Amino acid sequence: MTPFSAQRVLTDLTEQRQIGAYKTGLHRPSLSAAHMQSLQWLCEKMRAAHLDPIIDGIGNVIGRSAAAGPKLLAGSHMESQNYAGWLDGPLGLVYALEAARVINGDAKGAAVEVVAWFDEEGHFGNFLGSRSYCSGLSEGDIDAAIDRTDGRKLRDALAKVGLAGKARIGHEPGRHIGYLEAHIEQGDWLETRKLAAAAVTSIVGIWQFKITIDGTQNHAGTTRMAIRRDAGVAAAKLLVAVDTRFPEVAGPRTVWTTGRITLEPGAPSIIPGRAEILLQVRDADPETLLRMERTLIELVAAANDAGPCGLRVEALRKSHPAMMDVRFQNAIIDAAEKVAPGRHTHLPSGAGHDAQILSAVMPAAMLFVPSIGGISHHWTEDTSDTDLATGAEIYVEAAKMMLGCQ
Numbered sequence: 001m002t003p004f005s006a007q008r009v010l011t012d013l014t015e016q017r018q019i020g021a022y023k024t025g026l027h028r029p030s031l032s033a034a035h036m037q038s039l040q041w042l043c044e045k046m047r048a049a050h051l052d053p054i055i056d057g058i059g060n061v062i063g064r065s066a067a068a069g070p071k072l073l074a075g076s077h078m079e080s081q082n083y084a085g086w087l088d089g090p091l092g093l094v095y096a097l098e099a100a101r102v103i104n105g106d107a108k109g110a111a112v113e114v115v116a117w118f119d120e121e122g123h124f125g126n127f128l129g130s131r132s133y134c135s136g137l138s139e140g141d142i143d144a145a146i147d148r149t150d151g152r153k154l155r156d157a158l159a160k161v162g163l164a165g166k167a168r169i170g171h172e173p174g175r176h177i178g179y180l181e182a183h184i185e186q187g188d189w190l191e192t193r194k195l196a197a198a199a200v201t202s203i204v205g206i207w208q209f210k211i212t213i214d215g216t217q218n219h220a221g222t223t224r225m226a227i228r229r230d231a232g233v234a235a236a237k238l239l240v241a242v243d244t245r246f247p248e249v250a251g252p253r254t255v256w257t258t259g260r261i262t263l264e265p266g267a268p269s270i271i272p273g274r275a276e277i278l279l280q281v282r283d284a285d286p287e288t289l290l291r292m293e294r295t296l297i298e299l300v301a302a303a304n305d306a307g308p309c310g311l312r313v314e315a316l317r318k319s320h321p322a323m324m325d326v327r328f329q330n331a332i333i334d335a336a337e338k339v340a341p342g343r344h345t346h347l348p349s350g351a352g353h354d355a356q357i358l359s360a361v362m363p364a365a366m367l368f369v370p371s372i373g374g375i376s377h378h379w380t381e382d383t384s385d386t387d388l389a390t391g392a393e394i395y396v397e398a399a400k401m402m403l404g405c406q
């Protein structure tokens with residue numbers, strides 16, 4: 001077995017951050033020239049690790065091994081958010097490459113197969129690459145997908161980079177013992193406690209609601225206050241009630257966000273006749289999500305009864321929390337104990353990751369490493385070299401344990 005090399009990991013991370021560099025971060029949107037160049041870079045690294053890379057028809061890059069023993073699928077994503085950080089995504093690929101270099105060629109024929117999922121960051125849609133691999137993406141979904149920044153069609157963008165008409169690679173049942181993904185925490189839990197790593201327990205469910213409020217549109221100067229039905233005021237009152245009541249029923253890590261409030265017609269001299277609120281709730285516990293939903297429904301009903309406006313709520317999206325495999329979590333904790341004794345924990349993930357899609361078809365696990373200041377989706381995103389190196393060593397040890405080849 002090739003010995004683990006922290007220096008090789010840091011060199012890879014530094015090399016990839018040159019491709020699409022923006023300040024100290026990256027601007028590498030899906031299917032941009034920089035993104036395609038980063039995939040070529042990855043293919044070369046895969047070949048050097050004795051993997052045979054293929055870019056499929058949705059832009060997934062999969063490096064396959066001809067080894068006959070057990071195989072672990074490992075990876076993350078190479079594209080970035082616009083003008084964002086250098087580790088969100090690439091960290092998981094660089095760790096997977098190092099695990100492949102160390103493990104592949106093992107006497108038992110165990111191997112790590114490395115994968116870069118297309119568009120985890122959602123420039124064109126939600127988890128398009130991993131959903132495609134797990135059979136959750138139709139041709140119609142691809143036809144309908146457009147870039148949220150510039151409006152170009154995914155079909156056109158795929159054709160431009162030469163991927164039109166290429167087959168998509170699907171999950172082969174039985175090929176892999178499971179999936180492993182490393183990621184920066186994107187929060188400050190590990191950093192503030194001086195911990196080196198976390199085994200992720202579950203990935204949050206995201207429930208999104210639309211609250212519609214009907215008032216009466218009228219003249220701002222001539223309508224007496226006593227007879228007004230101002231949808232804007234009703235929206236504000238409801239959100240104050242949410243802010244008061246939600247903390248009483250939330251779990252310790254429940255978060256909620258009012259991402260958008262719109263008033264119609266939205267003019268200074270017109271009483272708003274209609275308001276719309278988008279409210280998102282995230283938690284890793286299905287019971288908590290249900291409790292938050294019931295509370296929201298109660299608050300909306302109470303506001304409706306109190307009048308004068310009419311309120312109603314509908315759920316727009318409910319993704320369910322994805323549980324990470326317990327045996328794999330144990331392997332991550334055992335590996336962390338070996339490399340960084342006492343400096344590890346379990347954490348739920350408040351952000352979505354490809355591992356949640358993979359968990360539907362195979363055991364899946366995630367390793368978190370610290371994020372400085374918890375900053376992510378911003379070009380200042382960073383992690384110390386020491387933490388990057390320690391995390392990589394834990395990852396490689398965990399992969400060995402999962403494959404039974406320590």
Ligand SMILES: [Zn+2]
Nearest residue numbers: 088089120183
């Ligand atoms: Zn990511």
